[in-house]
Amino acid sequence: MHLLLVDGSTYxxxxxxxxxxxxxxxxxxxxxxxxxxxxxxxxxxxxxxxEDAPTHMAVIFDHSARTFRDDIYADYKAQRPPPPExxxxxxxxxxxxxxxxxxxxxxxxxxxxxxxxxxxxxxxLAAGGKVTIVSSDKDLMQLVDLxxxxxMLDTIPRPGQPPLRWIGPDEVMTKFGVTPDKVxxxxxxxxxxxxxxxxxxGIGVKTAAELINTYGDLENLLAHAEEIKQPSRRQxxxxxxxxxxxxxQLVTLSKEVPLxxxxxxxARVPMEPGKLIxxxxxxxFNAATKRLATLLEADPDAYEADPELAVKPVAPVGFDNxxxxxxxxxxxxxxxxxxxxxVLHAAEVHETIKATPFDLAAYETISDAAGLExxxxxxxxxxxxxxxxxxxxxxxxxxxxxxxxxxxxxxxxAYIPLAHATGADDMFGNGRAEGQMxxxxxxxxxxxxxxxxxxxxxxxxxxxxxxxxxxYGLEVNAIDDALLLSYxxxxxxxxTMGELADHxxxxxxxxxxxxLGSGKTQxxxxxxxxxxxxxxxxxxxxxxxxxxxxxxxRLVPENSTAIYETLERPLAPVLARMEARGIxxxxxxxxxxxxxxxxxxxxxxxxxxxxxxxxxxxxSPKQLGDILFGKLGLxxxxxxxxxxxxxxxxxxxxxxxxxxxxxxxxxxxxxGVTKLKGTYTDALPAYINSRSNRVHTTYSQHSVxxxxxxxxxxxxxxIPIRTEDGRKIRSAFVAAPGKMLISADxxxxxxxxxxxxxxxQALKDAFEEGLDIHAMTASEMFKVPIEGMPSEVRRRAKxxxxxxxxxxxxxxxxxxxxxxxxxxxxYIDTYFKRFPGIKDYMDHQRRLVxxxxxxTTIFGRRIRFPNANSSHQAERAFVERASINAPxxxxxxxxxxxxxxxxxxxxxxxxxxxxxxLQVHDELIFEVDEGTEDEAMPVIAQVMEGAAExxxxxxxxxxxxxxxxxxxxxxx
Numbered sequence: 013m014h015l016l017l018v019d020g021s022t023y024x025x026x027x028x029x030x031x032x033x034x035x036x037x038x039x040x041x042x043x044x045x046x047x048x049x050x051x052x053x054x055x056x057x058x059x060x061x062x063e064d065a066p067t068h069m070a071v072i073f074d075h076s077a078r079t080f081r082d083d084i085y086a087d088y089k090a091q092r093p094p095p096p097e098x099x100x101x102x103x104x105x106x107x108x109x110x111x112x113x114x115x116x117x118x119x120x121x122x123x124x125x126x127x128x129x130x131x132x133x134x135x136x137l138a139a140g141g142k143v144t145i146v147s148s149d150k151d152l153m154q155l156v157d158l159x160x161x162x163x164m165l166d167t168i169p170r171p172g173q174p175p176l177r178w179i180g181p182d183e184v185m186t187k188f189g190v191t192p193d194k195v196x197x198x199x200x201x202x203x204x205x206x207x208x209x210x211x212x213x214g215i216g217v218k219t220a221a222e223l224i225n226t227y228g229d230l231e232n233l234l235a236h237a238e239e240i241k242q243p244s245r246r247q248x249x250x251x252x253x254x255x256x257x258x259x260x261q262l263v264t265l266s267k268e269v270p271l272x273x274x275x276x277x278x279a280r281v282p283m284e285p286g287k288l289i290x291x292x293x294x295x296x297f298n299a300a301t302k303r304l305a306t307l308l309e310a311d312p313d314a315y316e317a318d319p320e321l322a323v324k325p326v327a328p329v330g331f332d333n334x335x336x337x338x339x340x341x342x343x344x345x346x347x348x349x350x351x352x353x354x355v356l357h358a359a360e361v362h363e364t365i366k367a368t369p370f371d372l373a374a375y376e377t378i379s380d381a382a383g384l385e386x387x388x389x390x391x392x393x394x395x396x397x398x399x400x401x402x403x404x405x406x407x408x409x410x411x412x413x414x415x416x417x418x419x420x421x422x423x424x425x426a427y428i429p430l431a432h433a434t435g436a437d438d439m440f441g442n443g444r445a446e447g448q449m450x451x452x453x454x455x456x457x458x459x460x461x462x463x464x465x466x467x468x469x470x471x472x473x474x475x476x477x478x479x480x481x482x483x484y485g486l487e488v489n490a491i492d493d494a495l496l497l498s499y500x501x502x503x504x505x506x507x508t509m510g511e512l513a514d515h516x517x518x519x520x521x522x523x524x525x526x527x528l529g530s531g532k533t534q535x536x537x538x539x540x541x542x543x544x545x546x547x548x549x550x551x552x553x554x555x556x557x558x559x560x561x562x563x564x565x566r567l568v569p570e571n572s573t574a575i576y577e578t579l580e581r582p583l584a585p586v587l588a589r590m591e592a593r594g595i596x597x598x599x600x601x602x603x604x605x606x607x608x609x610x611x612x613x614x615x616x617x618x619x620x621x622x623x624x625x626x627x628x629x630x631x632s633p634k635q636l637g638d639i640l641f642g643k644l645g646l647x648x649x650x651x652x653x654x655x656x657x658x659x660x661x662x663x664x665x666x667x668x669x670x671x672x673x674x675x676x677x678x679x680x681x682x683x684g685v686t687k688l689k690g691t692y693t694d695a696l697p698a699y700i701n702s703r704s705n706r707v708h709t710t711y712s713q714h715s716v717x718x719x720x721x722x723x724x725x726x727x728x729x730x731i732p733i734r735t736e737d738g739r740k741i742r743s744a745f746v747a748a749p750g751k752m753l754i755s756a757d758x759x760x761x762x763x764x765x766x767x768x769x770x771x772x773q774a775l776k777d778a779f780e781e782g783l784d785i786h787a788m789t790a791s792e793m794f795k796v797p798i799e800g801m802p803s804e805v806r807r808r809a810k811x812x813x814x815x816x817x818x819x820x821x822x823x824x825x826x827x828x829x830x831x832x833x834x835x836x837x838x839y840i841d842t843y844f845k846r847f848p849g850i851k852d853y854m855d856h857q858r859r860l861v862x863x864x865x866x867x868t869t870i871f872g873r874r875i876r877f878p879n880a881n882s883s884h885q886a887e888r889a890f891v892e893r894a895s896i897n898a899p900x901x902x903x904x905x906x907x908x909x910x911x912x913x914x915x916x917x918x919x920x921x922x923x924x925x926x927x928x929x930l931q932v933h934d935e936l937i938f939e940v941d942e943g944t945e946d947e948a949m950p951v952i953a954q955v956m957e958g959a960a961e962x963x964x965x966x967x968x969x970x971x972x973x974x975x976x977x978x979x980x981x982x983x984x
Contacts, residue, residue: 013141015278016066017129020073020117022147023052024106026168028099032962036296040574040872042098043295046105050292050300053113056146056167057283059176066144068136068278071110072128073119075466080122082460084261089207095465096917098578105295108318112291114281116273123269126151130265133162135275148177151199151207153184154265156192189221197224200260201233209262212252219245230260285310293317358565362516365558368422370519375425375550377542379447384457387418387426391461394420396468396492398557401477402427402549404536407725408479409592409701409708413451414538416458417549419557425550428454429542447542455484463487470494472509472556475711478588493584494556497563499714500576503876507715513555516562521555522548575873578963579906580713582913586928587711587721589916594706595929595937598979601744602693609689609737616682623675630682633659639675646673666827685737692731692741699726711931717894718902719873719909721931729932733984745937745980752945752976754926755983756952758934759971760785761904762817767968769870769899770853774846779968786810792846793839812843816850817900819893854896861895869902870964871910907970908934911959915952922951937980945976 027048034044053071060066081088095103110117120128126149133143133155141161145152148166155162156179164179184192188199201220203211215223227233234256237249249256285308292301294317305312378384391397398419405411412431419425429448461467462481467490471477474493481488498506506512514520527548528535537545567573621627624643628635637657641649646667650658661683667676699707712722723729732738747753763785767775778788787798790809796802811828812820820828822837829836844851861867866876875898877891912931919926926948930937936956940948953972960966977983 013068013136013139014064014066015132015136015141015143015275016060016069016280017132017143017145018053018056018069018071019125019129019145019147019149019152020071020106020110020119021125022149023049023071024073024099024103027052028096028102030168033098035574035963038296038571040571041568042102042574042578043105043297045099045102046109046295047297047300049106050109050112050295050297052167053109053115054300054304057113059167060144064144066280068141068275069280070116070118070132070273070278072125072132073107073117074125075119075121075123079124079127080266081124081262085208085210085258087208088262101573101577108291109295112288114283114287116278118273120269120272123266127266127269128271130155130267131269131271132275132278134267135271137161139275148179150187150195151204151263151265153179153187154192154195154199154263156181156184158191158193188217190224194224194229196260196264197230197233199263200230200256203259204263207262209259210252210255211259212248212256214248215245230256283308285315289315290318358562358569361565362562365422365561366517368558370517370551370554373423373425373551373554375427375546375554377447377546378426378428379449381449381453381457383426384428384449384454387420388457388461390420391418391467395466396420396470397461398470398553398560399462399477400472400549400552400556401480402537402545403480404538407708408476408710409483409594410703411480412538413480413484414536415448415545415549416454417553419550419553422554422558422561425552425554427542427546427549427553429545430454431538432540432542432545433538445542451484455486459486463489465489468492470556470560472512472552472559474584475588475591475713478585479592482588482592488585491581491584492560492564493581494559494563495714496580496584497560497567497576500572500580500873501563501566501570503717503874504715505876509552509555509559512559517555517558519555521551524548571872572874575871579719579871579873579909579913583713583909586912586916587713590928590930591708591710593927593929593939594701594704594708595939596706596746596748597696597700598744598746599697599700601746602696602741605740605744606689606693609685609693613682613685613689616678616685620675620678620682623678630679631686633657636679640667640673644675646676688732688737688741692726693744696726696744709930716905717875718898719869719875719905720901720933721905721909723932728930731932739981739984742981742984743979747939747942747978750942751939752942752978753929753980753983754938754940754945754949754952754974754976755980756936756938756949756956756972756974757984758904758908758956759973761907761934761970762900763813764966764968764970765870765900765903765907766817766850766853768966769903770849771967772847772849776968779971786813789813789843793842808839812839816840816843817897819854819896857895857899858892861891867895867899869899869906870960871903871906873902873906875899875902904934907959908936908956910963911956912936914959915955918955919948919951922947924948924951926952935984937983940976949974949976 024045028045031044031048033042034047035041036043107117118128119125129145129152133145136143137157143162145155145162145164146167147164148168152164156164158181160180166177166179167175169175181192184190184195188195190198198217198220199209199211201212201215201223202217203209223233224230227236234249234253237246237253240246240249285305288308289301289305289310289312292304293312293315301312376383378387400417401413402415402417403411403413414431415427415429417425417427429445430451432445432448434443434445462469463486469488469490470492472494474488474491474496478488494512495509498512506515510520510523527540527544528537540548567576617630620630624639626639628639630636634656637649637659640646640659641657652658661680664676664680664683667673696707701708707726709723709728710725712724715722721729731741733742745753763775764779766772767779774788774792775785778785784798784806786806786809787801789812790796790801790805791798793809793812794805796805808829811825815825815828820840822833822840825840826833826836857867861877861880865878865880866874868874877895879887880891880895882888882891908931912928915928915936924940924944924947926938926940926944928936928938936952938948938952953974956972957970960970975983
């Protein structure tokens, strides 16, 4: 017997990092790791022939759940980062790849792959066989046999090394300085920073080997520790003896795993075309399909893609409970009772969930540890849980946690009350209500569940709950978000749980106002009775898990998997961390600006009164309209439905610029100053968090049609950037003592995206050469040399460049430039003649949105326009303009989202500490230690400039300008 055991987890990560990312064309599913894994398995079977050919074989994978080592040492592997988001959906597909090669994939809950390998190795040796372990993992070197019956094989090519590198006793001696049977003794002393095995601090491999070769084993060494001559070494061993013993337990592989498959079940069988080719076709590995079909002497056209793999919903690690539903969907589809397994699966899930009545749902109050432990056991059996937090307010940086609700399946739910006050019906009750859990006990029980990557935590608006939970010391890993699923699928159509539940479930849930009231008598959730709180919170968790089932099933058939898995879900925790960090502001600067703005507003008000010839309230639209259009008789006046004159910003600006009306100019200036004062200089200090002494904005990633983020409470994205007053406000955003701010800004990103999408060679050439794009446009249009070009000519070209992106009309351009409409129309006609690809792009987008009701970004985000064929001409015209801009703005938004997702890992890898604080459209703001800004800026710029790749290879260069200073204005 020759048993070949492949360390599957090592293969996965090496395949992932060795090859560039790859997405399946049909639905955008990441499959690059699967392709690499498949190639590695095939090459292994080809390389091991003759005497090295195995008679038995299996690929062993790590299960993502807890193991016995977590009970020995709570911090075991705690420092390991989560797997990359695009890798997560590929885990189950690597198991499918293994089966396609007629090899058994093996993983067991509660055991690491290394333990399974050790147990099978022990059994094979007992049966008189030999074993090859395909891995270079040092933890497995303890299994290498001195007589050569157990060897390891490293198949990863290395410079200057043979393709297949065998690891025997000599190689182990070189690595550890001891024979294989002493490896665990050395590892117990030196520890392992990757797995967070503590070892004895200050003792490395060389010293550990020297000690073990002298004393034989760990226990004998510790027994004679006081005899060691070196004082420092002696003291370390005495003080850390217990850590060394714990470390030995952690590194010692178990050889007694209760294996589910006998050794005989691992007998090698030939590859079967009927298994392998359908898998390769489902993954859309066309070259591999042809190559392996030839090898197997099979006709690839005789096989269809595996229907389950072709449409398999992407499930998180450790969660595969949809398998039976998928099989049923495939069977029904085969019987002609559905369009496809994926579509049918989604429809069946919706019907099943909607048919589960809410009036029969049971919601439980968890008031003690025993009750919570029972729920936790159910969570581990199920593999996922919906979670919702109840708090004293809507600011997750300051609100207190009142309770947590859970649900594991439609129709059930539980609420853990933690901080309800006595006298629930009395808003002044301030004692602690009976019948609830001690918060420390509850959080201690929940902490490992929330941190466990094998348990999926399902939220509705995860970002809010994260902000609360992290302040209470809970780390949350492996999440899904029903709100973001909805956004990836349908855009910002639904923004609240009630809206989603009403649409998908026909049940909007209990309105929160029904419990809290409103106005002066409004209570906090802490003042709600526990019975009512359980009814409300339990239903929220129940609704969340129902929505998740329905929405998750739609991802694959609606080609939204990649958008959700690679953009929406991984961005949520990034934004949550940014919100938690906040940014410092200088109160004194804001106070001075408020005083200055007040004086200027008063002066403008006096000037307006003088121009009007009477005193009036500048903030009153009625009084202003009566002055402008009634008393002064200015042109352009129109009345609203209420009978008063319209005085909107656009009308006033037109009067100020086009008609040159002095009073209108003063009103526009007054409105601008008072808005800055009210919105920023007066308001911002009230947003300073009493705990952090910083301002924490809240980002919404689900409310803008094109994928842009919005900022609220306070809104930091509308501070004017090009005005002197706006820059003054930005100067109040300052770095903390000993820190610096870095502003990294995309240069003309939307024009660059337009050049790529519409394939405008002249624009692409200009960007490639680093030209002034607006001057180049002016030169192309007006036949004016770039050198010595009048600023007015460049300004007009700039207005056209940006106006075209937004589908500007001749009327709009005329208003913006203050020129006749006919002249503006001539400009636009000339522009299209000089850059004909833009007109072609615009016409294509108009046709596209009418035919399919949506347009897409370069990354596949669907931007939907349900009224694309509206009977109202104004609506249709708006949709046509939006369909031109949406792919451009949306693609730019997706690029910066991708940069934000990649930024933190890239900074860590580069050894640079930088906190990402803000995102303002095309700009990212960071805070770094003073003196490290020159190290951070190149890394930040590199990540941002390469963010589109490898998903999209842009045909124009992306440029990022990064600067550092003590305040935001100077850093820009």
